[in-house]
Amino acid sequence: MHNDKVVVVGLGYVGLPLAVALARTHEVWGFDVDRARIEELRTGHDRTGEIDTDRLNASTLRLTSQPTDCPPADILIVTVPTPVTADNTPDLTIVRAATRTVAAMIDPTRKPIVVYESTVYPGVTEDICGPLIEEETGLVCGRDFFLGYSPERINPGDREHTVDRITKVVAGQTPEVLDRLSALYGAVTTGGVFRAASIKAAEAAKVIENAQRDINIAFMNEITRIFARVDLSIWDVLAAARTKWNFLPFQPGLVGGHCIGVDPFYLSHLSEQMGYHPQVILAGRETNDTMADWVAGAIHDRAGSAGTALVLGLTFKEDVPDLRNSKVADLIAGLKARGHDVTVHDPLADAGEAAHEYGLDLDASALDRRYDLVVLAVAHDAYRDLGASGLAGLVKPGGLLADMKNAAPTAATTGDGIDYWSL
Structure with missing residues (x-):
């Protein structure tokens, strides 16, 4: 050697x-x-x-x-x-x-x-x-x-x-x-x-390793939007589909980070330079890049009106402090555009970086209050440890818990007549 x-x-x-x-x-x-x-x-x-x-x-x-x-x-x-x-x-x-x-x-x-x-x-x-x-x-x-x-x-x-x-x-x-x-x-x-x-x-x-994941998640995001039109939970569908031995266990969600949300553009750039217009790659990117605003719209429609809102998690994935290319910022922008007064909490993200990258202030004491709307955007262990009752306890009576990660499906049964929404 x-x-x-x-x-x-x-x-x-x-x-x-x-x-x-x-x-x-x-x-x-x-x-x-x-x-x-x-x-x-x-x-x-x-x-x-x-x-x-x-x-x-x-x-x-x-x-x-x-x-x-x-x-x-x-x-x-x-x-x-x-x-x-x-x-x-x-x-x-x-x-x-x-x-x-x-x-x-x-x-x-x-x-x-x-x-x-x-x-x-x-x-x-x-x-x-x-x-x-x-x-x-x-x-x-x-x-x-x-x-x-x-x-x-x-x-x-x-x-x-x-x-x-x-x-x-x-x-x-x-x-x-x-x-x-x-x-x-x-x-x-x-x-x-x-x-x-x-x-x-x-x-x-x-570059194709990440493009492949991007396309598979885009498919999940697209069928999530389709099933939402017939009031069908994607999680219920996936629970059934996963019983087939060769079903690929991808999930819907926001696609950010330093790789999956970026690398397909490197591949499409090369393709365009060579005179070929890639359709599947760019369609997947468009689907995933518009998912955050679609979620914001779906949550707003379910809430029925704008009010105080708490978004739990800002990093691009759970249990990491990485804020690069986080699409939660787009979700927050979508909620604000629809009139919600948004508070953001994340126990792992750096407050200075959040302010610098997205102009967002992290509120370390946000869990001490209750809100008309609570959005579980990133399922950090710290949030999962709260359990369904703990998450529901952040919601005002009659308010809405929007659970993007299907982490607390029993939250609606915890009292106070809160509403529950998931993908």
């Missing part, structure tokens, strides 16, 4: 767990442009909740916000976000910036491998990032440095499918690079590695 020195660029949900895992077998430096992020990690605190304090403090990972602190590396891994613009066009600004940072770190005498884990459409690594490094350095790709790709598969809050347990897809510019990356990632995961046929194949595999 090579005694490679590794630099991980970007220490968010993806980069930090990877860097900590790699540091068990290699000398690893973790770089992030956010000085505050580096300082908090040095104190043993990870705001994403992916790495606990004991594990972080025990790691040999070296942390810096200065790229010049990093020693000449054999492998540089880019794990920065790939969002979309306001018009849903892939935004490679952060990837390009990280690539320029990496370019300045390259020592051609080591012939390093630059690996991208960021989700992109096929061709970005070789057709955009490689040439950008050449432009910045005057070096030649394939001679002075090499390219690799290994798509991230981090699922925030998932303690089962962690980076040290999943199958890691790897791809390299040459067979020798592929061997090096297979050894690197193979040393840190019990799930083994899969050698992709090419870098483009690995890029494509990642």
Whole structure:
């Protein structure tokens, strides 16, 4: 095994767990442009909740916000976000910036491998990032440095499918690079590695993984809307359908986050560039992107009038502090547009980030009052632990509990004559 020195660029949900895992077998430096992020990690605190304090403090990972602190590396891994613009066009600004940072770190005498884990459409690594490094350095790709790709598969809050347990897809510019990356990632995961046929194949595999989930959830959201017209609960339908052995257990809901709600646009962008207009992918995106406002309308119609409203949960999924691309913000906007006076509560979300990203104030004491309408938008354990009676207790007599997650179907029987609504 090579005694490679590794630099991980970007220490968010993806980069930090990877860097900590790699540091068990290699000398690893973790770089992030956010000085505050580096300082908090040095104190043993990870705001994403992916790495606990004991594990972080025990790691040999070296942390810096200065790229010049990093020693000449054999492998540089880019794990920065790939969002979309306001018009849903892939935004490679952060990837390009990280690539320029990496370019300045390259020592051609080591012939390093630059690996991208960021989700992109096929061709970005070789057709955009490689040439950008050449432009910045005057070096030649394939001679002075090499390219690799290994798509991230981090699922925030998932303690089962962690980076040290999943199958890691790897791809390299040459067979020798592929061997090096297979050894690197193979040393840190019990799930083994899969050698992709090419870098483009690995890029494509990642983007379709999330597009597939998006389309399946879109189908659930569409049939939810259909069944609502005949007063039929999607949960009752799914309970019956799941008894078939090959039924796929997807659920309806709001599709946000850093991957599923974004990555299909990378695939559709590539498709449009090639002259093909994708129909299924974009139809799924439209269905999911309009779901929040549809839910707001359905809840408002059931409530019968606007009043005080409490929305429980703002993060994009349960039991994580991740606010990126949360569609609960769209739900709140829909309720406000229909006249509701909305209070927002989330025990995991960062209040400063909520204010900065969405202009929303989190009310830590919100559970001390009662409301005309209570919406369970994100089923954090803290809310599930309240039980049906606890959730119903937040609703004024005659009010409505809107349960998007089917977490408290018996709430309407708890007294005070509250109404209950679910998808």
